[in-house]
Amino acid sequence: MSDASYRDAIFSTPLDRVAQFSFDEKVVACFPDMIRRSVPGYGQVLGMLGLIAERHLRHGARVYDLGCSLGAGGLALAGALPPDAFDYLGLDVSPAMAERARETFAAECPEHAMQVTVADIREVEYVPAGMIVLNFTLQFLPPEDRDALMQRLYQALEPGGVLVLSEKTVDADEYDNAWRVERYHDFKRANGYSDMEISQKRNALENVLVPDTLEAHHARLERSGFDRSMTWFQYLNFASMIAFKEG
Numbered sequence: 001m002s003d004a005s006y007r008d009a010i011f012s013t014p015l016d017r018v019a020q021f022s023f024d025e026k027v028v029a030c031f032p033d034m035i036r037r038s039v040p041g042y043g044q045v046l047g048m049l050g051l052i053a054e055r056h057l058r059h060g061a062r063v064y065d066l067g068c069s070l071g072a073g074g075l076a077l078a079g080a081l082p083p084d085a086f087d088y089l090g091l092d093v094s095p096a097m098a099e100r101a102r103e104t105f106a107a108e109c110p111e112h113a114m115q116v117t118v119a120d121i122r123e124v125e126y127v128p129a130g131m132i133v134l135n136f137t138l139q140f141l142p143p144e145d146r147d148a149l150m151q152r153l154y155q156a157l158e159p160g161g162v163l164v165l166s167e168k169t170v171d172a173d174e175y176d177n178a179w180r181v182e183r184y185h186d187f188k189r190a191n192g193y194s195d196m197e198i199s200q201k202r203n204a205l206e207n208v209l210v211p212d213t214l215e216a217h218h219a220r221l222e223r224s225g226f227d228r229s230m231t232w233f234q235y236l237n238f239a240s241m242i243a244f245k246e247g
């Protein structure tokens with residue numbers, strides 16, 4: 001990834017009224033730093049994409065990366081697989097993100113087939129794909145739109161294909177949830193965020209990032225048609241699932 005990355009200080013000064021969070025140029029500039037310090041397990045989830053693709057992706061198949069941001073998922077795949085192994089299409093609704101992702105792919109993996117399109121993932125006509133990655137993106141869709149998208153993704157997936165779904169989650173048990181959230185705030189403090197930054201970011205994300213429980217995710221995957229799904233990774237209130245469409 002390009003080193004034009006700045007330290008995330010977006011919520012480091014007291015704001016009168018904390019605006020809603022949005023993926024604008026200000027966020028793009030510090031995004032790699034922000035996501036690394038804010039999402040427990042982000043690197044591990046990315047690191048497994050190549051290994052999952054090696055086991056499950058048909059050679060030459062299409063890979064969708066939905067809400068690709070700066071293309072970290074694509075870079076992880078390109079780092080692990082040869083150029084003819086897959087055909088990547090990253091989608092993001094933020095033009096600033098998509099532009100930076102394109103620049104990164106051109107600089108870092110020019111031999112690989114990497115495309116990025118600015119689009120709302122709810123409105124795309126999906127073509128058959130061998131792997132679909134939704135890394136920390138479904139959580140930003142209005143809850144009422146999530147089922148319809150998941151059903152369309154299931155339809156688009158080739159038999160034998162997999163969907164990787166990584167999300168911030170909430171625990172149905174109030175006490176378990178409180179423990180995870182408190183330790184998550186400790187995690188952020190340990191990564192250099194102040195109490196003020198943590199609380200302002202939390203307010204900005206209110207109603208923008210609406211997490212589901214793991215049970216709700218697996219139930220949605222089943223309703224959408226997936227034969228099998230499991231949680232393969234969990235770190236505090238963040239998790240990654242994999243869902244299989246039988247071949």
Ligand code: GEK
Nearest residue numbers: 023067068069072092093094120121135136137140
């Ligand atoms: C990574 N996967 O680095 N359509 C398309 N994109 C959207 C939509 C939508 N409706 N809503 C939000 N986004 C990435 C990280 S970030 C996670 C994903 C985070 C996009 C939004 O513009 C942003 O780039 C991305 O989803 C979420 O592995 O910031 O916590």
